Amino acid sequence: MSYSSDKALLPAGMCDILPPDADFEAETTERLMAFFGSRGYQRVKPPIIEFEESLLADNGAAMASQSFRLMDPVSRRMMAIRPDMTLQVARIATTRLANAPRPLRLSYAGQVLRVKGSQLRPERQFGQVGAELIGPSTPAADAEVIIMASNALSLIGVPGLSVDLGLPALVPAVIAGHDLDREDEERLHTALERKDAASVASLAGRLGEERAEILSALLAATGPAGRALEALGALDLKGRAAAERDVLSGVVEGVLAGAGDLKLTVDPVENRGFEYHTGVTFTFFARGVRGELGRGGRYLAGDRADEQATGFTLFMDSVLRALPAPAAQVRVYLPAGTGQDLEVELHEAGWVTIAGLEEGADPEAEALRLGCTHVLAEGEPRELPARKK
Secondary structure (H helix, E strand, O other): OOHHHHHHOOOOOOOOOOOOHHHHHHHHHHHHHHHHHHOOOEEOOOOOEEEHHHHOOHHHHHHHHHOOEEEOOOOOOEEEEOOOOHHHHHHHHHOOOOOOOOOEEEEEEEEEEOOOOOOOOOOOEEEEEEEEEEEOOOHHHHHHHHHHHHHHHHHOOOOOEEEEEEOOOHHHHHHOOOOOOHHHHHHHHHHHHOOOHHHHHOOHHHHOHHHHHHHHHHHHOOEEHHHHHHHHHOOOOOHHHHHHHHHHHHHHHHHHHHOOOOEEEEEOOOOOOOOOEEEEEEEEEEOOOOOOOEEEEEEEOOOOOOOEEEEEEEEHHHHHHOOOOOOOOOEEEEOOOOOHHHHHHHHHOOOEEEEOOOOOOOHHHHHHHOOOOEEEEOOEEEEOHHHOO
16 A cells, blocks of 8 residues: 555545535535524534533433543543534533523534444434424424424425434333333334334233234334324323324424425334434435435433423435535636736636636646636636537
């Protein structure tokens, strides 16, 4: 391996983003942030690294295994690099903005770093863009953020968008009161994750026939939102489980009222990746795109048990895969010696200029070599013959 190729080698899950993709990601990020801002979501910018006991406390414990840690040479305290931005925003809301009026609408964009990738997302560093609605606990709040995220993705051109809704608190509510040992808990979790109704039924002796039947029915209810809600409505759920179902119904109703064309599906037993969520969750997908575009849901903000929040995070690597490749940039080559006033005029007219540095060089040849689409001739940009269609 040569010295130069050795320097280009990066750790697994890391990559350089080159032109024009880096510009495209930045432009797409700002379009999303502008859309959120127009809906009243104010931007915050948390640090990329925090003290471990702050970043990974409470809900943050769910992300502890994904966090890089290092010693702060100033305070001699352990710090962690953020693997996710949601809980940082929740911390800001419940500390720095604790006295701000509710509902509090915040948005954010930045890079995160994780210890390992997944099969669907091998990247360990990637950009996140998201928004959090802090304070209200109604289904209307969940519907607002789902609709906003969906509309934003549609605005930037994501085709075939769908949203999968979940209720990670529903299964615990159904089995509440029946203590399962660790082995049975793992068997139930695996069976639900694999949608294995036979394995769920095999636990009837531990769960009770009625609960086992309900869990099997929850598995069968997975599918389009209308059919899923009809199936859930036919179940004899009680107490907290019935309340969770009613909230889901309210969220679906709210989303369809504001975005009737959006494809909604429901998976009432899905829990992967939603360890700290306490209510309706949602995952965004695009037809033909590897991995999820983003996810979110309801949770408790920070350590304030009375502070409800809901929000979403979009994963920019997946979002960009869902979009057409950026168009080639129109650039004009300016021969060496071009006046500053003319260059300013071109910038004001929207041109991207590439200044020549060598007197006497063939302008057209240099323009082609440097990837320009136009060359300045007689004071005006002229399209290069090789670029004409």
